[in-house]
Amino acid sequence: MTPPPFHDLLPTVLVVDDEVRSQDALRRTLDEDFTVFTASSADEARGLLQRQPVSVILCDQRMPGMTGVNFLKEVREQWPDIVRIVLSGYTDSEDIIAGINEAGIYQYILKPWSPDHLLDSVRNAVEAQVLQQQTSRLDLELRTSTRVLRQRTASQMAQAKSHFGFERIVRAPGSPLDLLCRMAERAARYDIPVLVLGESGTGKELLARAIHYASPRLTGPFVVENCAAIPDTLLESELFGHKRGAFTGAFEDHAGLFQRADGGTVFLDEIGETSPAFQVKLLRVLQEGEVRPVGAARPVPVDVRIIAATHRNLEQRVREGLFREDLYYRLSAVTLTVPPLRERVADIPPIARQIVQDVAGELGHPGAALTDETLACLLAYPWPGNIRELRNEIGRALALHEGTELPPEAFSPRVLQGRAAGGGGDLTAALPASGSLTERLDVIEAMVLRETLLRHRWNKTKAAAELGLSRVGLRAKMQRFGLDKP
Numbered sequence: 001m002t003p004p005p006f007h008d009l010l011p012t013v014l015v016v017d018d019e020v021r022s023q024d025a026l027r028r029t030l031d032e033d034f035t036v037f038t039a040s041s042a043d044e045a046r047g048l049l050q051r052q053p054v055s056v057i058l059c060d061q062r063m064p065g066m067t068g069v070n071f072l073k074e075v076r077e078q079w080p081d082i083v084r085i086v087l088s089g090y091t092d093s094e095d096i097i098a099g100i101n102e103a104g105i106y107q108y109i110l111k112p113w114s115p116d117h118l119l120d121s122v123r124n125a126v127e128a129q130v131l132q133q134q135t136s137r138l139d140l141e142l143r144t145s146t147r148v149l150r151q152r153t154a155s156q157m158a159q160a161k162s163h164f165g166f167e168r169i170v171r172a173p174g175s176p177l178d179l180l181c182r183m184a185e186r187a188a189r190y191d192i193p194v195l196v197l198g199e200s201g202t203g204k205e206l207l208a209r210a211i212h213y214a215s216p217r218l219t220g221p222f223v224v225e226n227c228a229a230i231p232d233t234l235l236e237s238e239l240f241g242h243k244r245g246a247f248t249g250a251f252e253d254h255a256g257l258f259q260r261a262d263g264g265t266v267f268l269d270e271i272g273e274t275s276p277a278f279q280v281k282l283l284r285v286l287q288e289g290e291v292r293p294v295g296a297a298r299p300v301p302v303d304v305r306i307i308a309a310t311h312r313n314l315e316q317r318v319r320e321g322l323f324r325e326d327l328y329y330r331l332s333a334v335t336l337t338v339p340p341l342r343e344r345v346a347d348i349p350p351i352a353r354q355i356v357q358d359v360a361g362e363l364g365h366p367g368a369a370l371t372d373e374t375l376a377c378l379l380a381y382p383w384p385g386n387i388r389e390l391r392n393e394i395g396r397a398l399a400l401h402e403g404t405e406l407p408p409e410a411f412s413p414r415v416l417q418g419r420a421a422g423g424g425g426d427l428t429a430a431l432p433a434s435g436s437l438t439e440r441l442d443v444i445e446a447m448v449l450r451e452t453l454l455r456h457r458w459n460k461t462k463a464a465a466e467l468g469l470s471r472v473g474l475r476a477k478m479q480r481f482g483l484d485k486p
Contacts, residue, residue: 010035011126012053016045016071017060017087026058029115030122032363032399042071049075054082056125061088072103080104081132083125087111108230116388117229164209170354172346176339181210187334188214193286195331196309198338201388204309205269207338212265217305220264223257228270235278240285241293241300258291258302265305271331272312276324283327306331341383341390348378351387352394356406359395368398368406373457377408380454381415408457417455446481449474453483 013034015026023038030036037052039045042065045057057075059068072084084103089111106128107121166185171177187194188211196204205224212222230238241256258266274282285291286306290299308331317323341348352370360367370378383389393411401410408416449467456462464474478484 011055012037013056013058013122014039014045014048014054015058016040016042016063016068017058018063019060022060026118029118032395033119034122034126042066042074045071046074049079049082054079055129056083056085056122058085058087058122061086069103069105072105076104081129083129085109085121085125087113116392164206164213166210166214169203169206169210170347170351171344172350175347176344177347180207180336180338183334184211184336185214187211187336189216191216191305192333193306193308193331194333195314195335196307196338197314197335198309198311199340199386200311201386202338202340203387204338205267207336208265208267208307208309211307212267212305215265215305217264221261222265222267223261224267224269225257226269228273232275232278235274236281237294240281240291241296243293243295254293256291256293258285258304259300261304262302263304265307268306268308270310271308272310272314272317272323276322279324279327283324283330286327286330341386345379348383348390349375352378352390355387355391355394356398359391359398363395363398365398366404368401368404371405371407374406374408374411376458377411377416377454380450408454417451442481445477446483449477449481450483453478 011034013030013036015023015030015036015038017023017026017038018040020040023040027036027038034056037048037054039048041063045059048054057072059072061068063071068086068088072086075082075084083106085107086103086105087109106125109118109121166181169177169181184194184207194208194211196207198204209222212218225235225239227235237254237256239257241259242254244252285302288299289303290301292299312323314323314328314332318325318328341351349370352375356367356370359365378390385392393415394406396412397406397410401407449463452463452466453460456466460471460474464471467474469477
């Protein structure tokens with residue numbers, strides 16, 4: 001596969017899978033952000049690697065002739081700088097452990113994979129490779145010029161702090177996030193655990209990074225583990241490490257995430273998905289300030305700050321016996337709740353404009369302006385997927401619509417109609433909790449009028465025709481309910 005000229009600057013990903021349909025699915029998911037090469041066997045992949053620099057390899061585990069782990073073990077020996085990811089539909093712990101130990105696997109992604117999770121994983125893998133290359137260059141400079149290294153490190157830290165700081169969390173003036181960020185910034189100064197609550201896609205990890213870079217630990221690492229993305233049986237080994245021979249497949253010592261994060265911050269996302277058995281072990285780490293790798297005779301001291309996040313109601317899970325009460329209080333020294341997008345609608349326009357700019361840059365797209373009518377549709381939609389869903393919608397609109405503006409019809413029908421998928425017939429959620437029948441019917445009538453006007457882009461003639469009203473009658477109802485075009 002020869003990439004077109006405009007892909008020359010994109011990171012390169014090699015997909016190794018003997019099934020053509022799997023190759024096609026992975027290519028469709030990745031080809032907007034990466035230059036994607038495909039190979040149907042280990043031999044074909046080796047030939048391509050000898051001709052073409054590659055940043056990341058996505059390799060299927062079960063292939064004829066050679067497993068993905070065995071192939072990636074060879075890759076590790078010949079091309080150690082390539083980041084290696086395994087895709088598998090099987091949760092065989094021995095395969096996973098062998099992949100981590102022998103092939104230096106960066107991540108083990110289980111099938112069926114989600115496009116968002118896969119994209120995030122590959123983006124993080126590319127970032128890890130870039131950081132590794134930068135670290136290697138800095139190590140070389142350390143031998144030649146300490147002064148230059150100090151200057152460059154200070155510059156990089158200032159750049160990271162600027163890029164991930166609270167001021168980079170996009171919001172409107174007077175947003176509910178202003179108070180949240182002020183509280184988070186105050187909490188960041190003190191070395192205490194922070195629990196971040198909020199629905200999926202609201203930006204919990206972004207807030208956690210801002211806390212890290214506003215804290216005294218900003219020069220230390222910020223490491224992330226999604227507790228819901230790895231089997232519980234392997235989570236202990238991944239976080240705390242293990243010793244050689246601790247279990248079948250443990251061929252060498254493995255430093256856990258807590259040891260690698262020493263001096264920095266550990267962000268445990270989806271902490272509410274962990275099992276009670278694992279929670280006991282995590283509680284001991286928080287109490288004692290040390291981890292015991294699996295199979296180790298003695299504990300290892302670690303100095304980390306914990307920021308945990310979840311979309312679950314942990315207090316309710318404590319009452320249900322699904323989450324330890326003592327661990328909850330350990331994690332929630334400071335609790336911050338990120339409100340969903342529907343509760344801060346004024347933030348939607350600036351966030352949408354920033355996403356257009358970011359996604360256009362990623363896609364090599366010239367960009368497009370959001371019209372007033374488009375913003376009205378975005379404001380009317382409840383965004384159950386929050387910022388992640390908004391980003392997906394804008395990416396889709398930019399990819400499929402041509403022109404210098406993004407009109408409402410560039411977006412999905414559910415966004416255009418101002419309602420979440422599957423939620424169009426549920427009016428009870430929007431009804432007032434009390435009031436007469438007439439008052440409640442007025443609410444429903446106003447909702448129907450607004451939805452119809454939005455769908456017809458505030459064309460009163462079309463809206464009146466659909467509703468069986470005259471233009472005069474429609475205008476009267478709009479005045480009654482205060483439905484003015486934004």
